[in-house]
Amino acid sequence: MASWNSGPLQVTYQVLGWSSFFCWSVAFYPQVILNLRRRSVVGLNFDFALFNLTKHSSYLIYNASMYFSSVIQKQYFEEYGYGEMIPVAVNDVAFSAHAVLIVVIILFQIVIYERGTQKISRLAIGIVSVVWLTAAVCFFIALPTHSWLWLVSLFNTIQVCMTAVKYLPQAIMNFKRKSTDGFSIGTIMLDFSGAILNYGQMVVQSIDQGSWASFYGNAGKMTLSLVCVFFDLIFICQRFVLYPAKKAFKSVASVKPEDEIEEHLCAVLR
Template sequence: MASWNSIPLEITYETLGWISFISWSVSFYPQVILNFRRKSVIGLNFDFVVLNLTKHSSYLIYNVCLYFSPAIQKQYFQKYGYDQMIPVAANDVAFSIHAVLLTVVILLQIAIYERGVQKVSKTSLTIVSAVWLTAAVCFFVALPSHSWLWLLNIFK
C-alpha cells in the first residue's frame, strides 16, 4: 500500500477499512439465508439483484485492476502525482469480490427457487445491457493508446 507519516493513522485506516468490509459483507447474508430457508425468492426484487451485480462487478473491476496492475498504478501516479499511494486498499478488493460472489449466489437462488411470476424487467435488462455495451466500446477506444486509467475510471 502506501508509506504513511503516522503509524497510528495507518492502523486506524486499516482497522476502519476491515470493520467496513465486515459490516457491509454481513448485510448480504440475511437475504441469502431467508431465500434458503423458504426455498423461495417471491418478494425479492429481481431488478435490484441484476443492477446490484452490475454495480458490484464494475466496482470489482476498478478495485482489482488498480490494486494489482503496476501499469495502471504507474498511470495513476503520473496523472495524480501521488507518491506510491493508490486509492484502493485490500479490504476494498476483498469486499468487491465478496459482493459479486454473494450477488451471484442470490442470482442462483432466483434460478432454482420458487419465484412465482416474477421476472427481471425489460427496463432493467436494457439499462444493464447499455452499461456493459458502453464499457465494451470504451475498452476498444482505450485499447490502441493503452489508456487504462481512463477506462478504469469508467468503472468507478
C-alpha cells in the same frame, strides 16, 4: 508511492477498512438466509439483484486493476502526483470478489425458489446490456493510446451509477406492496454500517496525508457510500415507520372464545 506519517492512523485505517469489509460482506447473508428459510424469493426485486451483479462486477474490475496493475498505478501517480497513495486497499478487492460470488448465489436462488409472478423487467435487461456494450466500446477506444486509468475509472463510474439505480426497483416495489416482507432489513443495517465505516477510512487517510485526494481521486468510493446511506435510510424508514411487519400471532388477551372453538374444530377435522 506515499507512506503513512502516523502509525496509529495507519492502524485505524486498517481497522476501519476491514470493519467496513466485514459489514458489507456479511450484509449479503441475511438475504441469502431469508431466501433459504422461506424457499421463496417473493418480495426481493429481481431487477435489484441483476443491477447488483453489474455493479459489483464493475467494482471488482476497478479495484483489482488499481491494486494489482503497476501500469495503471503509474498512470494514477502521473495524474494525481507521486506523493499520493493508491486509493484502493486490499479489503476493497476482497469485498468486491466476495460480493460478486454472493450475488451469483442470490441469482441462483431466484432461479430455483418460488418467485410467484415476479421476473426481471425488460427495462433492467436493456440497461445492463447498454452498460456492458458501452464498456466494450470504451475498451477499444482506450486500446490504441493505452488509456487504462481512464478505462478503469469508467468502471468505477459504472459501479456508482448502478449503485444509484439498483435500489430504486426495490424501494418502488416496497412502496407498491406497502410491505418489506421478503427483503431482509438485516442486509440494510449492515450495509449502512459499512458505508459509515468506509467514509471513516477515507477520512483517516486524508488526515494522515494532509490531502483530500483519497476523495476526489476515488470519487466512486466516496459516492458509493453516500448513495448507500441515502437509500438505506429510505429502507429503514419503510421497514420501521411506513410498513412495519405485521405481528405473526395474537396476544392471549385478544383471542376470543369463539376463535378458540373454531381453531379446535379445525384441528379435529385435520
